[in-house]
Amino acid sequence: MNAAKKTNDSYDLIVTGGTVIDPKIGVLNDATILIRDGEFVAVETDKKKVAAALKATDKSKIIDATGKLVTPGLIDLHVHLREPGREDEETVRTGAEAASAGGFTTICCMPNTTPAIDDQETVRFVLSEAVGAPCRVFVVGAVTKNRAGKELAEIGDLVKAGVVAITDDGDFVQDPDLMRRALEYAQMFDIPIMQHAEDKFLVGDGVMNESFASAKLGIKGRPAVAEEIATLRDIQLARFTGGRVHIQHVSCAGTVEAIRRAKAEGVKITAEACPHHFSLTDDEIEKKFDTNLRVNPPIRTQADVEAVIAGLVDGAIDCIATDHAPHSAEEKDVEFDQAPAGMVGLETALGLIKTRLIDTGFLSWTDAIRKLTVNPARIINQPLGDLSIGHSADLTIIAPDAEWTVDPSEFKSKSRNTPFAGWKLSSKVVKTILRGQVAYSSD
Amino acid sequence: MGLASRHLLGLEGVSAEDLTEILDTSVIFREILERPIKKVPTLRGLTVLNLFYESSTRTRISFELAEKRLSADTINFSASTSSVSEGESLRDTVQNIEAMKIDMVVVRHKSAGTPYFLTQCLNSNIINAGDGAHEHPTQGLLDMFTIRQKYGSLKGLRVLLVGDIKHSRVARSNIWGLKTMGADVAICGPSTLLPYEAERFGVDVYTNLNEALEGVDVVNILRIQLERQQTGMFPSQREYTHLFGLSNERLKRLNKNFTIMHPGPINRGVEITSEIADSNSSVVLEQVTNGQAVRMAVLYLLSGKKSVTEENE
Numbered sequence: 016m017n018a019a020k021k022t023n024d025s026y027d028l029i030v031t032g033g034t035v036i037d038p039k040i041g042v043l044n045d046a047t048i049l050i051r052d053g054e055f056v057a058v059e060t061d062k063k064k065v066a067a068a069l070k071a072t073d074k075s076k077i078i079d080a081t082g083k084l085v086t087p088g089l090i091d092l093h094v095h096l097r098e099p100g101r102e103d104e105e106t107v108r109t110g111a112e113a114a115s116a117g118g119f120t121t122i123c124c125m126p127n128t129t130p131a132i133d134d135q136e137t138v139r140f141v142l143s144e145a146v147g148a149p150c151r152v153f154v155v156g157a158v159t160k161n162r163a164g165k166e167l168a169e170i171g172d173l174v175k176a177g178v179v180a181i182t183d184d185g186d187f188v189q190d191p192d193l194m195r196r197a198l199e200y201a202q203m204f205d206i207p208i209m210q211h212a213e214d215k216f217l218v219g220d221g222v223m224n225e226s227f228a229s230a231k232l233g234i235k236g237r238p239a240v241a242e243e244i245a246t247l248r249d250i251q252l253a254r255f256t257g258g259r260v261h262i263q264h265v266s267c268a269g270t271v272e273a274i275r276r277a278k279a280e281g282v283k284i285t286a287e288a289c290p291h292h293f294s295l296t297d298d299e300i301e302k303k304f305d306t307n308l309r310v311n312p313p314i315r316t317q318a319d320v321e322a323v324i325a326g327l328v329d330g331a332i333d334c335i336a337t338d339h340a341p342h343s344a345e346e347k348d349v350e351f352d353q354a355p356a357g358m359v360g361l362e363t364a365l366g367l368i369k370t371r372l373i374d375t376g377f378l379s380w381t382d383a384i385r386k387l388t389v390n391p392a393r394i395i396n397q398p399l400g401d402l403s404i405g406h407s408a409d410l411t412i413i414a415p416d417a418e419w420t421v422d423p424s425e426f427k428s429k430s431r432n433t434p435f436a437g438w439k440l441s442s443k444v445v446k447t448i449l450r451g452q453v454a455y456s457s458d
Numbered sequence: 459m460g461l462a463s464r465h466l467l468g469l470e471g472v473s474a475e476d477l478t479e480i481l482d483t484s485v486i487f488r489e490i491l492e493r494p495i496k497k498v499p500t501l502r503g504l505t506v507l508n509l510f511y512e513s514s515t516r517t518r519i520s521f522e523l524a525e526k527r528l529s530a531d532t533i534n535f536s537a538s539t540s541s542v543s544e545g546e547s548l549r550d551t552v553q554n555i556e557a558m559k560i561d562m563v564v565v566r567h568k569s570a571g572t573p574y575f576l577t578q579c580l581n582s583n584i585i586n587a588g589d590g591a592h593e594h595p596t597q598g599l600l601d602m603f604t605i606r607q608k609y610g611s612l613k614g615l616r617v618l619l620v621g622d623i624k625h626s627r628v629a630r631s632n633i634w635g636l637k638t639m640g641a642d643v644a645i646c647g648p649s650t651l652l653p654y655e656a657e658r659f660g661v662d663v664y665t666n667l668n669e670a671l672e673g674v675d676v677v678n679i680l681r682i683q684l685e686r687q688q689t690g691m692f693p694s695q696r697e698y699t700h701l702f703g704l705s706n707e708r709l710k711r712l713n714k715n716f717t718i719m720h721p722g723p724i725n726r727g728v729e730i731t732s733e734i735a736d737s738n739s740s741v742v743l744e745q746v747t748n749g750q751a752v753r754m755a756v757l758y759l760l761s762g763k764k765s766v767t768e769e770n771e
Contacts, residue, residue, distance in 0.1 A: 230653035231470070233591025233627060234570045304571030348549055350569035352590070 024071035027051045028451050030410060031065065033080030037087060037402040038385035048085060050408040053451040058402050078453075080412050083445055086384045087400050088120025088409025090391040092209070092287055093184075093263060093336035094361065096122075096152070098144060099137065100129030105341040105429045107141055110361070111148035113339070113428035115455035117361040118444040120409035121392075121399055122150055122339075126157040127185040133157035133168040138176035149447070149454035151409070153179045153395060158188055158197050158208060165190075167197060174204040179395040182209035184263060185311075187245050189215050191252065198258025207259040207285065207394060210249055212270070213312055217241035222352045224313040228297040234352060237313050243269035250277040253284055261394055262286040264338050266312040268322030275331035285394050286326070287336040290360060290367035293323045295434065306347045306354035307434040310340070324377050327386065334390040335383075337364045341430030359428050363421055365413070366440030374441060380415070408451035417443040461759050465584040467573045468593035469635040477602070477639055480755050484603050486766055487758075488751035490527075500758050500766055501530035504561040509552065510587070511537040511567040516722060516746065517587050517597075521564045524753035533560070548572070549579045556580050562757065565589070583760040591625045596756060597721055598631025600749040602639065604741050605676055607748070608717060613640035616713070618670055620702060621680030621729055622651040622691075628680060628721045633659050646670035647680075647702060650691045667702050671711035678719040679704055679730050695728055704730045709739075717741055 028050040035046040035058060047065045049056040059065050069077060091114065097105040105113075107124070114122045124141060126132030132141060138154045145152035156173035160166050162183045170181060181201060188194045188210065201208055218237045223229050225236020246262055250273060253260040265271060265286050277284050295314040299305070308314060326332035340357025347354050368387075372378045378386075392400030399407060421438045423431035447455040461476045469477070490496060506525045510518050518534070525532045535555065552563070562583045565573050570590035577584050588594040606612055617636055623629045623645045636643050637660055645656060646664040656663045664670035671677065682698060692698050709716070718730070718740040726732045735742060758766060 225654055227655040227658045230624075230655060230658075231630070232570045233589075233593075233625070233630060236654065304574050345547065348547065350548060350567065350575060351571045352569045 024067050026056065026068060026072050026076065027053070028076050028078070028408065028448070029068060029072055030078045030080050030085055030412065030448070031069065033083045033085035033412065035085045035402070036381055036384050038381060038389045039401045039403070042381060046085075048402065048410065050451045053408055054405050055402050055408050056404065078412070078446065082414070084380065084413040084415050086411045086413065087388040087402055088447065088449065089118045089365070089387040089411050090121040090400055091119050091337050091339070091361065091364070092123045092334060092391045092394060093289070094122040094124050094339045095127065095341065095357065096124040096141070097341055098128060099140065103429070104343050107144035107152060108148055109427065109429045110339070110341075111145060111150035111152060113359070113361040113426060115149035115447045115449070116427045116444065117363075118365050118411040118413065118447055119150055119361060120411065120447060120449045120454070121153065121397075123153045123155050123179060123395065125155055125182060125184045127162060131157050131162045133160055133162065133173070135172045135176040138173060138178055142177055149449060151449065153177075153397070155180045155182050155184070155209060157181065158183045159193065162186055164188055164193065167193070167200060170200055170204065174206060178206070179397065180207050180209050180261065182211065182263070184209060184211045187211050187213050187215055191248060194249065195252050195256060198252055198256040198260070202256070202258050205396060207261040209261045209263050210245070211264070212242050212245035212249060212262050213237065214241040214245045217244065222309060223300055224297040224315040226297055226316055228301060232301060237311070239267035239269055239315060239319065242267055242312050243273060246270045246273050250274070250282055250284060254280075254282045257283065259283045259285075264289045264292065264312055264336070265323060265326065265332055266292045267315050267319045271322045271326035271331050275326065275329070278331065285333045286331065287334045288323050288327055288332045289336060289338045290364050290371070291358060291434070293320055293327070294367050294371050296320055299434070300351070304351040305434055306349065306351055307358050307432050309351065309354050309356050310338070310358055311356040324372065327372065328377050333394065334386045335364070335368060336391070337361055339428070341428055342432045344431060347432050357432070359426065359430050359433050362426050362428060363433060363435050363440065365444060366419065366421070366442050367435070369415070369442035370440045408448065410448040411444060412446040412448070414443045414445050416441060419443055460762075464760060464762075465573070465577055466595050466756055466760060467577070467584065467586050469595045469598045469631045469638070470593065472635070472638065474638050477599070477635060480599055480752070480759060481603050481606060483755035483759060484599070484748070484751045487754040488748065491747065491750055497527050497529060498766060499529045500763055501525070501528040501761055504761060505531040505533065505559065506562045506564060506757070507555055507560045507582070508532060508534045509563055509565045510535065511565075512588070514566055514587070517566065520746070520749045521587060521753055524750055524757060527750070528754055528757055530757070548575070552576060552579055556582060562760065585756060585760065588627050591627050591630070593631045594627040595631050596749065596753050597628045598635040599756070600745055600752040601632055601678060601719060601721070602635050603748045603752050604719065604745050605717065608741070609675070612636060614642065615675045616642045616644065616673055617676040617678065618644045618646060618674045619678045619680060620646045620667065620670070620704065621682050622686060623647050623656065623680070624651045624653050625683070625686070626680050632678060633661055644670055644674070648692050648698070651686065668708060668711060671708055673713060674711075674716065675713050676717045676719060677704065677712065678721070680721065681723060681725060682729050684725070699728050703728060704734055706731070706733065709734065719745060721745070
């Protein structure tokens with residue numbers, strides 16, 4: 016389709032024979048991706064040109080993707096790498112390895128580390144740890160100093176050091192005046208504020224969704240209305256300031272509807288949903304009080320699961336992010352309400368998307384890939400997520416119908432806290448390619 | 459003979475057959491409590507750990523006495539005197555104690571689900587003595603036993619629970635057990651202290667006590683924790699008593715031969731007047747005695763021993 020930019024027919028890497036899904040151009044059967052100097056040179060379907068390229072290129076540089084799906088490298092806007100501070104749970108390196116094994120070539124790490132990523136030094140430290148990692152790491156800085164919700168972090172400095180967005184994730188920026196100022200200020204740098212939308216007063220010390228399930232267990236609830244009110248407030252602040260808000264981990268029907276309406280009204284708002292919020296319901300907790308089911312915002316009701324899926328289908332929710340949140344086995348091996356919130360997700364995301372969204376007919380492969388590539392890339396304003404000529408040659412090669420059983424002991428992540436152990440999922444990552452190099456291979 | 463589970467974690471999902479077996483067995487122990495020598499050799503050689511992570515007077519004493527009257531050896535553990543303050547995990551704590559050869563564990567803990575958690579850590583039989591606001595099955599059983607003792611059967615009786623249902627493990631165990639045994643259950647309390655979607659428990663839900671009392675046979679008054687007022691659940695104790703306190707005037711709405719119950723401890727003059735608590739229709743102290751019999755029955759049935767009065771190895 017596209018002319019090679021050099022006349023030489025040999026390439027640094029060729030991925031041939033696969034079904035290529037590029038959200039920008041659609042599905043191409045038996046297409047060949049030509050890569051040189053870490054960039055895409057062409058997506059070729061002309062048999063003669065492909066034959067010439069294959070002939071001129073060393074066999075070791077050719078990947079046969081026959082029967083496989085080949086997509087732009089997947090992007091995850093929401094990952095906790097725990098470094099600095101909790102290197103026993105995850106490091107930048109192990110998190111990047113887990114991401115790569117999960118098919119991701121770009122991840123955004125959250126600033127709720129110890130110390131928090133709220134200054135240039137800490138951003139630079141994380142980025143230096145990511146050099147040579149099998150996955151690109153972008154840093155999301157804190158909105159407020161030490162994520163305390165009191166005064167703005169040096170956002171300009173953070174941007175200078177490379178952050179692509181800001182968030183106090185884990186905590187909602189509760190003070191509406193501070194959030195207003197943050198939205199105004201961040202506009203100067205054209206970065207979004209990623210918001211953990213849960214009103215702290217309504218959440219209290221709740222540890223699961225407030226519903227009949229929590230009523231039966233007598234466990235304190237975090238009501239959906241806490242997320243809805245937080246989202247509605249930020250919609251109004253975004254409308255008022257013209258700033259950009261990205262609602263993280265949308266978990267309930269009211270939030271989906273609020274975002275849908277705000278988008279129709281032209282508010283600059285985007286949103287993500289996590290695999291656990293479209294795969295699990297709160298009545299699961301009753302069976303075993305599995306602390307791996309404890310997550311904020313909490314897993315909710317079947318009606319909420321359906322609403323989140325509907326939001327993904329109609330575009331109210333732009334992308335799928337994992338909220339990969341490693342926790343040590345010791346910290347999770349406690350009474351339910353004593354456990355920290357969060358679950359790992361990088362290595363189960365694709366399988367859950369295939370099994371719960373694609374096999375069920377809610378999303379086509381192209382729609383799903385769009386929510387894992389171009390859409391998140393647009394939110395952080397990066398030239399990634401499609402196969403455009405000159406873009407970084409990031410690819411994910413998927414065996415779409417390979418079945419597997421989740422075995423946490425096989426995770427690359429340092430942590431094993433998943434409620435999906437033993438689940439049978441479809442779709443395996445065969446290879447992940449970062450900047451034209453194989454970063455992960457399943458064999 | 460024998461229960462479906464080797465633990466008693468709650469009354470939700472326990473069959474009518476098992477509930478009946480526990481209640482029938484309790485009758486035997488209730489009779490033993492009237493003897494001059496209130497002790498049987500049933501659990502001789504077994505060791506029971508009373509693991510109390512929350513303060514408790516009557517439940518802890520009741521369990522301990524029940525164990526002693528069954529000739530079990532008992533150990534008492536309370537959080538204030540344990541290594542909890544040294545940061546040891548619950549799993550480590552209980553596994554260390556079990557390593558000293560424990561057979562049964564009675565547990566009270568502020569976190570719902572802790573008794574289940576212990577079943578995953580230990581080989582002992584686990585008895586829930588109250589987990590957060592989840593369940594308190596032996597209280598539910600002793601309340602059912604007390605009602606059955608007076609009326610002969612639970613079927614068709616209308617039982618009303620009044621007070622802070624939302625935070626009450628006693629209410630939940632009562633609701634599940636009573637409904638399984640065919641009673642007609644209603645709850646009443648301030649709307650801030652009713653559980654989310656309360657009607658899904660299969661009960662009639664009231665916020666007006668006068669209406670709730672109509673046609674009721676048994677009223678079970680729950681203790682109102684006065685600190686709830688500070689978290690905005692109700693405006694004042696005065697207003698609570700005015701709206702939800704049980705007074706003589708209100709008793710007129712009940713069926714004849716009505717019964718007043720209270721799991722204790724009582725806030726006299728708040729949720730119930732002293733006059734009613736001490737009246738002939740009140741079975742508050744009988745509940746406490748019956749708690750002995752029911753706990754002896756549960757310990758015996760879960761122990762797997764084949765006879766009440768003889769040792770079987």
